[in-house]
Amino acid sequence: MLSKEVAPKCIFGAMTFVARCHSGDSCGSNGLPLTPNSISILGQAQFLKTLDHPHLVKLLGVTRGKHERTIVVSEYFHQTLSDQGKLSLEDIVKFMRQILSALQYLHEKSIVTRCLAPDNILITDDGDIKLFNFGLYYMTHGGKSVSFPIGSPKYMAPEVFLHARSAEYTSGVKVDIWSLGIIAAELLLSKSLWDGVQLTQILRKVLSLVNCNAIFARLARECNKFDVYENIPPEIVDFVNQCLKISVHERPMASQLLEHPVFKIYPKKESIIEKVHCLNMVQERKHPLDERDLNEIYYLWQLSGGDVEGELKRRGLIKNKPPILCLPQIVLLEGQILGGEQDQSSMLDLRVAALSLNTLVQRLEPLPLTVYYPLIESSLQLTYASHVESDAAPLPLIIREKDIEYQFLRIMLMKRLIDAYPLKKSELIKEACKDIPPLYRGVIWAIILNVIGDVESVYTEIDKETVTPTDRQIEVDIPRCHQYNELLSSKEGHLKLKRVLKAWVISHPEYVYWQGLDSLAAPFVYLNFSNESVAHACLSAFILKYLYNLFLKDNSEIIREYLAKFSHLISFQDPVLANHLDEIKFIPELFAIPWFLTMFSHVFPLHKILHLWDKLLLGDASFPLFIGLAILQQLRDTLLSSGFNECILLFSDLPEIDMERCVADSMEPYCTTPKSITFRQHEYTHQQSIKQRKNTSPLEMSGLSYTELQAEFCPRISAADLLDLMHHSPQRVLMVDIRPQYEFVEEAAPGSINIPFGTIDFGGANSDSSPLPPSPELSILYNNKGKVVIIIGEEAASAAKVGRLLVKLNFPKVCSLHGGISVLRLCHILVPSIT
């Protein structure tokens, strides 16, 4: 257990603002309502979460509250640059270097902070800089999604004021350099400029600098610090003046400024200091949470009950106006609203609420320290399996996903295994069979789908911009694709989904875009929102594995085989249901195309797809058929008591399906159904095995024509699977030989029974008299109901006919032997039978 004195160092800071509301119920050009600005902000902000720089705070979460409110949570430190007293020249130069390195990093990514100011520059416990709130201008689309101005006037570059009236103006990266110049001047003079001066006066003062040559000197004179100015080394004065160049063109970039002589005069003193620092760290006891990734801590903190919005309300950062006060005073018939708008000035609140990790620390306190470091390798075979198990383990998945202790243990373990990838791939997959922690779902899916190599450059090279004839279809589909999801409904989400789809179409010239592909791509884009290349690679791998050739321009052959196999599987596993569906002519063509063409992603909401695919990905290409079966079985009672219309209505508006049950229900038949039963000739196999297949052994399954598939009601089994069953579990199988008795006596499969085809009365299937003649064999057949019944004949048609009859008599697991008796002859297993 951890001693209570050691607390984690990191804290979170939350700030909040309100996005601009669209007036009235205005629609976009496609007739759809405009996306709320808070959603656009959410989509845009996702990229900021991927930023990683030593002098930027880590952005952890962006969430939406009521009434277009946006809440931003990031790493936080209590000290800001404004709290510092007089600083030494060395410190000032060090800070400038660190700020510039952060700006260089941001500017390379075309991110302008627009609000660089001492309040937004935090100082870490180690005395280093971390820029805070640097993403506000970027996430609000250059301020267009909010109705307040961004940036503190005092630090604002003059060109911002000059262009203030133009709605089109967006600031370039050099406004940040100006702000840095003012900050530097203030630090060097150790005096806050224009203290107590009114806003309009500040504007005038900044603009008056436009006609001035030596700006730093002028600023020093203005605040009566010219004596201090005169003692500042000339290199530093030059540095400040460079930053404060009026002409945007002449003002240098962050990268150029980092080359300024001032940084050579005061070089980094990292080497010694950092070593000393390291030594100190060894002695100092750290909370193990401090070693974890901040995203992980934030995720766990939320699970432990951390509630940002609640905390902001408690501290008065969110004050809800009573709705009655928000009502408009006048509404014109054209929809224009007057009065009653939200108070504009209260929309940007610069206050930051610091959030401590107490709730999380308390919840994790009872756990031993070892859980932070799960062993995944041990010579004693004492592997992680013997580790602490949460009490939540036997609970349903949706509860486990919200259980802090359970998720904590899963995350610690999974992260270890992910870090050890590819070495620990098999262990990772074994663990994924239990469940996949949502925090790492994106990575784990990519690993399961074998997404490896430099997917980034592959994706970059694909042309996603050139207009293609497919674009219109993609464009009309995307605004309808899982739009209840905030990320997918944001502008950024639409763009990403479009790019990923276009990239997929272009990188797979043999395929075309079918409606439904949008839904198929959506889960991957959602999970890898800031990593399109991984989303694209996952989509490609997923389609190759589960939907091979289904997106050909003409996919009719493939889809027909798929659906025929689905019918066969239903009759194999559930003859009663199969008979009923056949009777009312409720064929899979009418309801199952969207199921299999989109792997259920067009049928279920996103949160269900995630749980479904968590398991689907672990199975092979035939697994989806079993999921389809499990869905039918979950609705079995309704289906059995309904006619055609009721059935199809049921599927047009699919009722709530319990996903965990569905997945569990599909496992048992998946594991016990011989592989050849669900064999599809259009399934993807590796190139080599395709060659092998051309001269496949007759013992293996081979492709059947659609007419054959459709003519047969029950599936075929391969001789290889039959031999396997006979060898490993003879008690599970019953072979029915339908050849004439004299042939059967001569040679037959050992253990098989003989019900000659000629003795069966096919007309009587529906009458009271049994179609099968009474005989000792018949009672054997009935006594073995439930076993895999394999019908062996001379030719396929008669075996199929007998199979159909047995299914009609509600025999489960009926199949006919592919290749008939002759294939068994090849195996030399036939023996003369004694009757």
Next chain:
Amino acid sequence: MASRGTVQRPNGQTQGKICQFKLVLLGESAVGKSSLVLRFVKGQFHEYQESTIGAAFLTQTVCLEDMTVKFEIWDTAGQERYHSLAPMYYRGAQAAIVVYDITNQDTFNRAKTWVKELQRQASPNIVIALVGNKADLVSKRSVECQEAQSYAEEHGLLFNETSAKTAVNVNDVFLAIAKKLPKNENRTGPGSSGQGIVVSDSNNKPPSRCCK
């Protein structure tokens, strides 16, 4: 506009004759086929109606003065690629609604090809209605009402402009089809649990013509 009356469950003889018809919706994707059906059957409208893959099936009953007409509605996928599936749905259909989007000329051209295909390949007596949807987006109109109207007259089609969003003319289309369908040759369907809407001539104006 057709008024929404009390919900009636047609049950056998008491309602007089019940006729069951198969109706199929065809048209380019995103013109609002599913939205029209949803408006007609459930009185709802979803801004982000998801795309239809394969086809969807719904039923709705319309009560005329002397009989009940039950529509079995097949709502098809709009994308050209799903074209090969379409015959499966329009085969044996007694009525078809071919939908286009009044803000998009291409969808109107596509509607014309659907009409041709139906007249060539569907049952000879099929009642076809041409419907220009999204009539609420008048400011973005690119298919003139007059143009579509004269095309419809030329080819013997029912015609109306609708808005699934505002419900304008939606029920009228189905009602006009119900009236035009020949009632003698149809099988009488069993009672259904589907909700019916009572539409009678007395409280219903003739289908409004947008051009007049």
